[in-house]
Amino acid sequence: xxxxxxxxxxxxxxxxxxxxxxxxxxxxxxxxxxxxxxxxxxxxxxxxxxxxxxxxxxxxxxxxxxxxxxxxxxxxxxxxxxxxxxxxxxxxxxxxxxxxxxxxxxxxxxxxxxxxxxxxxxxxxxxxxxxxxxxxxxxxxxxxxxxxxxxxxxxxxxxxxxxxxxxxxxxxxxxxxxxxxxxxxxxxxxxxxxxxxxxxxxxxxxxxxxxxxxxxxxxxxxxxxxxxxxxxxxxxxxxxxxxxxxxxxxxxxxxxxxxxxxxxxxxxxxxxxxxxxxxxxxxxxxxxxxxxxxxxxxxxxxxxxxxxxxxxxxxxxxxxxxxxxxxxxxxxxxxxxxxxxxxxxxxxxxxxxxxxxxxxxxxxxxxxxxxxxxxxxxxxxxxxxxxxxxxxxxxxxxxxxxxxxxxxxxxxxxxxxxxxxxxxxxxxxxxxxxxxxxxxxxxxxxxxxxxxxxxxxxxxxxxxxxxxxxxxxxxxxxxxxxxxxxxxxxxxxxxxxxxxxxxxxxxxxxxxxxxxxxxxxxxxxxxxxxxxxxxxxxxxxxxxxxxxxxxxxxxxxxxxxxxxxxxxxxx
Amino acid sequence: xxxxxxxxxxxxxxxxxxxxxxxxxxxxxxxxxxxxxxxxxxxxxxxxxxxxxxxxxxxxxxxxxxxxxxxxxxxxxxxxxxxxxxxxxxxxxxxxxxxxxxxxxxxxxxxxxxxxxxxxxxxxxxxxxxxxxxxxxxxxxxxxxxxxxxxxxxxxxxxxxxxxxxxxxxxxxxxxxxxxxxxxxxxxxxxxxxxxxxxxxxxxxxxxxxxxxxxxxxxxxxxxxxxxxxxxxxxxxxxxxxxxxxxxxxxxxxxxxxxxxxxxxxxxxxxxxxxxxxxxxxxxxxxxx
Numbered sequence: 001x002x003x004x005x006x007x008x009x010x011x012x013x014x015x016x017x018x019x020x021x022x023x024x025x026x027x028x029x030x031x032x033x034x035x036x037x038x039x040x041x042x043x044x045x046x047x048x049x050x051x052x053x054x055x056x057x058x059x060x061x062x063x064x065x066x067x068x069x070x071x072x073x074x075x076x077x078x079x080x081x082x083x084x085x086x087x088x089x090x091x092x093x094x095x096x097x098x099x100x101x102x103x104x105x106x107x108x109x110x111x112x113x114x115x116x117x118x119x120x121x122x123x124x125x126x127x128x129x130x131x132x133x134x135x136x137x138x139x140x141x142x143x144x145x146x147x148x149x150x151x152x153x154x155x156x157x158x159x160x161x162x163x164x165x166x167x168x169x170x171x172x173x174x175x176x177x178x179x180x181x182x183x184x185x186x187x188x189x190x191x192x193x194x195x196x197x198x199x200x201x202x203x204x205x206x207x208x209x210x211x212x213x214x215x216x217x218x219x220x221x222x223x224x225x226x227x228x229x230x231x232x233x234x235x236x237x238x239x240x241x242x243x244x245x246x247x248x249x250x251x252x253x254x255x256x257x258x259x260x261x262x263x264x265x266x267x268x269x270x271x272x273x274x275x276x277x278x279x280x281x282x283x284x285x286x287x288x289x290x291x292x293x294x295x296x297x298x299x300x301x302x303x304x305x306x307x308x309x310x311x312x313x314x315x316x317x318x319x320x321x322x323x324x325x326x327x328x329x330x331x332x333x334x335x336x337x338x339x340x341x342x343x344x345x346x347x348x349x350x351x352x353x354x355x356x357x358x359x360x361x362x363x364x365x366x367x368x369x370x371x372x373x374x375x376x377x378x379x380x381x382x383x384x385x386x387x388x389x390x391x392x393x394x395x396x397x398x399x400x401x402x403x404x405x406x407x408x409x410x411x412x413x414x415x416x417x418x419x420x421x422x423x424x425x426x427x428x429x430x431x432x433x434x435x436x437x438x439x440x441x442x443x444x445x446x447x448x449x450x451x452x453x454x455x456x457x458x459x460x461x462x463x464x465x466x467x468x469x470x471x472x473x474x475x476x477x478x479x480x481x482x483x484x485x486x487x488x489x490x491x492x493x494x495x496x497x498x499x500x501x502x503x504x505x506x507x508x509x510x511x512x513x514x515x516x517x518x519x520x521x522x523x524x525x526x527x528x529x530x531x532x533x534x535x536x537x538x539x540x541x542x543x544x545x546x547x548x549x550x551x552x553x554x555x556x557x558x559x560x561x562x563x564x565x566x567x568x569x570x571x
Numbered sequence: 572x573x574x575x576x577x578x579x580x581x582x583x584x585x586x587x588x589x590x591x592x593x594x595x596x597x598x599x600x601x602x603x604x605x606x607x608x609x610x611x612x613x614x615x616x617x618x619x620x621x622x623x624x625x626x627x628x629x630x631x632x633x634x635x636x637x638x639x640x641x642x643x644x645x646x647x648x649x650x651x652x653x654x655x656x657x658x659x660x661x662x663x664x665x666x667x668x669x670x671x672x673x674x675x676x677x678x679x680x681x682x683x684x685x686x687x688x689x690x691x692x693x694x695x696x697x698x699x700x701x702x703x704x705x706x707x708x709x710x711x712x713x714x715x716x717x718x719x720x721x722x723x724x725x726x727x728x729x730x731x732x733x734x735x736x737x738x739x740x741x742x743x744x745x746x747x748x749x750x751x752x753x754x755x756x757x758x759x760x761x762x763x764x765x766x767x768x769x770x771x772x773x774x775x776x777x778x779x780x781x782x783x784x785x786x787x788x789x790x791x792x793x794x795x796x797x798x799x800x801x802x803x804x805x806x807x808x809x810x811x812x813x814x815x816x817x818x819x820x821x822x823x824x825x826x827x828x829x830x831x832x833x834x835x836x837x838x839x840x841x842x843x844x845x846x847x848x849x850x851x852x853x854x855x856x857x858x859x860x
Contacts, residue, residue, distance in 0.1 A: 058667055106847035113606040113666045114847055117797045120608070120670075121840035124794045128836030236791065237677065244671045279678040286675025293668050294656035 004458070009172040012254055013165055020161040024154050034265060036157040039164045040221045041242075042261035045251040046167060047214035048242055053252030053298075054175070055207040056187030057107055058116035061123035062215050062242050067130055067234030068096040069216025073223040074136040077144045085147045089163075089220030093213045100212025101205055108201045123236040130231040143227035160221060167214060168254055174210070175252075181435040183207050184424040192422035195384060196436050196476075197410035241282055248288035250298025259299065323446035329514035332413070332483040333397040337362040337516035338383070343392035345378050345540075352378045355392065356542045358518075358535045360484065362397075363510035365517040367527045367548070370537035371561055376520045377419065379537075380486045383518075384416045385409040397483060415477040416486040421469040423461050429472060430457025436476030448479040451512070452505060467493050471502070478513055485509065485517045491526050503529035524552070536561065575827055577706045582823015583816070584778055587715025590815030591774040592792060593799025594723050595767045600805045602743045602763045604662060608669040609649055610771060610796055612676045615789035617642025617772025618779050619680065622690050631693060638776060639769045645676075646768025650761045658746065673790065680786035692780040715777050719815070722770060723808045739763070795819075798839040801846045818842055 023035055048062045069092035076088040103122050107115040137144070150159035174180050182203045185193035190200050223229055232238075245264055250256035267281040292298050297305075338360040345353040353375045360366045368376050382390045385406035394401045401409055410416075415436075423432050433445045445457055452475040455464055464472065474490050487506065491499040503526035509517055521527050527534065527548065534551040536544040538560040544551045551557060558564045592610055599607045621638025625631065649672060657665050684690070696714050699707040730736040741749040742759055750756045775789055782788055795818050802814025818839055825835040 056663070058663060058670065060670060102844075106844060113662055114801070116606070116608070116663070116666050116670065117801060118840075118843050118847060121794050121798060121843040124791060125837035125840035128834055132833040237674075237787065240670065240674045240677075243667075244674045247667060247671060277682060279682055282678035283675045286671050286673075286678070289671035289674075290652065290656075290668055293660075293664055293671070 005173045005176040008176070009169040012168050012172055016161055016165045016168065020158060024158065029153055032157050033153045034269065036153070036160050036225060037265045038258070038261040039160045040218055040225055040261075041264045042257045043164055043167060043218035043221060044215055044242060045246050045249075045257040045260045046171060047211045047218065048246040049251030049253070049257060050171070050183075050214070051207050051211035052243070052246060053250060053256075054180070054187065055183040055204065057104075057204065057207070058113075058243070059119045059208075059211070060116055060236075060243055061103065061119040061126065061239050062211075063219075063234045063239040064123045064126035064236075065096045065100060065212045065215035066219030066222065067126060067231075068099055068212075069093050069219030070223045070229055070234065071130070071133075071135060071219075072216075073220035074138075074144060074229060077223070078136040078142055085145065085220070085224050088144075089217055089224070092220035092223075093216035096212040096216030096219075097209045100208040100215075103212075104205050104208030107204055107208075119239075120236070123239045127231065127235050130234065134231065135229045138228060138230060141228055144223045146224050156225065160225070163217070163221060167217070168257075172254075176431065178434050178438060179203070179206060181424075181427055181431045184426050185435055188424035189422040191386060191406070192418060194386075194406040195410055195416050195418075196480075197407055197415075197438065198435070199407045241285060244282070244285040244289040248285060248292045248299060250292075250300035253298070253300035253304075255303065256298060256300035323450045324443040326447045326451060326512055327444055329510075329512055330481040332362055332514055332516075334362050335397070336360070336395075337397055338414075338484045338518065339393075339395040339398075340379070340383065341393045341395075343379065343382055343390060343394065345375070345382055345387060345390045352540050353382070353390075353537075354540045356537065356540070357392075358542070358545070360516045360518050362483070362516050363514060364533065365507055365510060365519055365531045367531035367534040368518055368520045368537065369522070369524075369527060369534060369561065370543075373539070374537035375540040376537060377488055378540075380416055380488050380518075380520065383409075383486060384414055410482075413483040414486065415480055415482040415484070417470075417473045417477055417488055417490060419488050419492060421466065421473050423469055423472065423476075425460075425462035427461050428457060429455055429459045429461065429464070432461060432472060433457065433476055433479055437480035440479055444479065448475050451475075452478075453501075467495070467498065470494065471498075474502070474506075478509055478515065481513050482515055485515045486520075487517060488520050489522065490519070491521055491523045496525075499523050499526050500529065502526065506530040528552075575824060578823045578827025579820050580703065580706045580708055580712075580823070582819045582821070582826070584709060584712030584715055584781060584819070585822060586816040586819020587712055587719050588774050588778040588792070588815075589795040589799050589819050590719035590812045591715060591722060592771060592796030593803065593811040593815040594719060594726070594808050595771050595774075596793075596796050596800035597803050597805055597808055597811045598726060599763065599767050600800065602739050603650070603653065603760045604665070604743055604746075605653055605669060606662065606666040606797070606805070607649075607767075608666065608673045608793055608797075609676055609790075610767070611775065611792040612673055612680065612786075612790035613642055613646045613649070613768045614771030614775035614792075615680060615786050616645045616676070617768065618775045618789065619684050619690075619786060621772075621776055622692060622779075623684075625693050626691060631695065634693075635695065635773075635776065639772045642772025643765040643768040646764040646771075647761050650764030653764075654757050654760050673793075677787055677790050680790065684786045687785050690784060692784050694780050695777055711777055711781070715774060716816075718770075718774060718777075719812055723812045727808055735759075795822075795839040798842045798846070801843055804850065814842075 023032055044062060044066055048059060051057050051059045072092035072095040073088040076091060103118060106118050146156055150156050182193060182198040185198060186200060186203045194200055245260045249260040251260055268278040271278050271280055336359050341357045342355045343353050344355050370376055381387050383394055385404060396412055396414060430445055434440055452471055454472050454475050470490060470493055474487060477485055491502055494502060506517060506519060507530040509515055519530060531548055534548050536551055536557050543560055544554050544557045596607060596610055599605050617638040620641035621634040624634035624637055657668055696710045698710055700710045700713050701708055730740060738754045739759060742754060742756055746756055798818055799811045799815035803811030822835045822838050825831040825838060
């Protein structure tokens with residue numbers, strides 16, 4: 001995967017170098033000056049792409065963050081702070097970080113719309129403040145000094161390209177890291193991300209902090225570009241336009257950020273030349289954004305899709321050498337891996353679970369079965385920490401879990417899957433595996449995928465069918481090798497033959513990976529094949545417990561689960 | 572002390588307008604499940620239709636109803652966009668759509684109204700209603716207050732007691748199920764949009780003379796409006812009503828204090844921040860399965 005990041009980073013860097021070289025050699029000064037703005041806006045768009053495109057949080061104050069960076073840059077310029085523009089821009093970016101974190105705080109537990117309102121409110125507030133305090137040097141017309149080797153317009157263009165390239169390359173690496181995958185996971189499903197041990201607060205705040213930093217840098221760069229700034233450069237309308245354009249083009253893609261920069265910068269120029277009023281551009285951006293939102297596909301994705309149709313697909317590299325064997329099983333504590341005692345869960349007046357107890361010994365597979373509504377998934381939710389309150393005790397290897405968040409429980413070693421797949425479709429299989437199993441080695445990823453018959457690590461999840469995604473779900477949590485695995489109907493959506501095979505795999509998990517498994521399943525053949533003990537629930541009560549034969553054979557289970565009356569059985 | 576009271580009372584008319592806009596935001600969210608960033612822009616469109624007619628010599632008796640109708644029309648148009656392409660979309664996608672539409676509406680609005688070009692805004696209601704502790708209370712502020720209260724109470728009663736109100740509640744909770752039992756979902760949703768457009772247009776007409784009356788400033792009144800709606804957690808009309816009034820009064824008091832007067836535009840933001848930090852004390856998760 002390091003390899004893929006490096007590959008993408010090199011591609012981006014060389015493409016930018018070619019554009020920079022061509023522009024400086026071939027274009028007249030005026031156009032070079034204009035294109036410089038494209039990449040400054042591109043930096044701002046990348047910052048918005050990170051927080052809105054990747055993490056799915058609507059930010060309507062990105063230009064305010066840029067304004068913070070620009071103001072600090074202007075201040076340091078007037079104060080003749082040592083180090084020149086490079087240092088000032090960096091400090092400006094850093095100054096935007098705490099602002100971004102404060103704005104991000106209200107989004108930690110509430111989603112989407114609230115953040116949009118906070119950010120719009122901040123943009124309005126920042127407008128008033130900026131109009132009052134004005135930019136340092138604005139009244140005395142003090143120009144922000146450019147760094148010595150890049151003073152000319154062409155020189156400054158190269159400087160901007162350099163910064164843009166650095167940010168783009170850094171983002172290629174971050175986006176392919178576990179942090180980048182956790183942003184996509186949070187956007188897709190916060191529950192699923194927490195179940196992988198991702199701290200939602202950390203993921204959201206880091207996205208906001210990095211985004212504010214990059215936006216702050218874009219503001220500082222703009223200060224060096226224009227020399228003097230006015231509050232209008234960063235007002236709320238600019239932020240809204242940036243949002244519309246980012247939504248339209250998909251600013252979290254490298255191509256999208258540049259295309260968006262081109263539109264914002266060159267569209268007014270184009271309109272001016274054909275004699276149309278320049279604000280027509282904003283109407284176009286608004287329509288484009290609504291179109292992208294309704295089709296669920298940004299321009300970058302459309303171009304990517306059409307491009308991949310036109311270009312012949314390179315044959316997937318089939319590695320000649322077989323994947324390495326699975327690593328030795330993890331060693332977890334002996335005794336009871338998971339112990340649930342007197343668990344009671346109420347939803348209002350409904351008692352979903354009534355003093356149920358169950359135990360999963362280390363390195364065994366225990367089945368949990370029962371008719372619909374028996375409380376099986378509620379049990380999993382309680383164990384994994386997704387219920388606001390429950391009574392009773394849940395212990396992981398003797399250690400009580402009460403008071404721990406879902407993320408903390410996942411980190412402590414309780415991992416779960418969901419009844420429907422919750423993998424962010426933009427991830428590749430390999431990225432998902434690294435999200436699920438932090439710190440896993442590339443060879444181990446291939447080995448686990450091979451063992452479960454999953455697609456290769458480069459495959460994008462969106463191209464994988466639903467049944468296989470369920471399999472990847474299981475492979476991910478198994479690869480994390482936690483002491484306890486909770487599998488919620490892993491065979492739903494699988495064919496009979498696939499389900500049997502999955503059953504064999506699950507039965508072998510304790511031996512191969514060292515984990516204990518609590519398996520919820522309706523497929524009785526799979527349960528018989530995989531489990532060494534079974535617990536049966538009905539209407540929130542425990543009705544039977546024991547070996548598969550004994551539990552499934554008992555009259556009360558036959559009646560509750562199969563609907564067979566005892567006398568029918570005799571007859 | 573008296574000057575503080577005077578500035579608080581001065582904030583009352585703005586507060587009344589925020590309250591109407593806030594209640595409309597809750598109305599839109601509860602009934603058609605959209606957090607509407609174009610709320611104030613719709614009203615601005617209606618207001619400017621009225622002003623244009625007034626400037627071309629038509630009497631207010633024609634201008635005001637025409638402006639209200641225009642606001643309703645713009646809102647219905649947004650409703651058509653939302654119901655045609657975003658009926659099944661998530662709340663945050665719909666919010667993103669209205670944010671994008673806001674960009675377009677402001678661009679068109681600024682173009683048609685000549686940007687910052689000054690317009691002569693007629694005062695629909697003039698003069699002072701009464702003096703309270705030596706402070707003039709204007710008729711305009713009483714009118715906005717009255718509209719806000721009446722709209723809140725009528726809406727609450729309408730939703731709780733009429734058959735259409737019941738259908739609207741069904742529509743907002745489960746649009747698909749409502750459609751399946753034969754409720755004319757789209758028609759109802761468009762009616763909601765039209766009502767919102769009409770009410771916000773009238774509210775903005777009343778307070779426009781008190782504001783820097785260009786299209787953009789009026790459109791951006793959506794910020795205090797959404798802050799008020801947040802105080803009502805997008806569910807309670809009464810809390811949004813009180814929240815809007817409070818924001819107006821705090822703004823009024825702040826403009827009376829020299830040190831803060833220039834920063835009063837930041838007040839809605841501080842209110843939003845405080846409300847959100849308070850309301851997220853407990854952990855919440857996205858939908859269960």
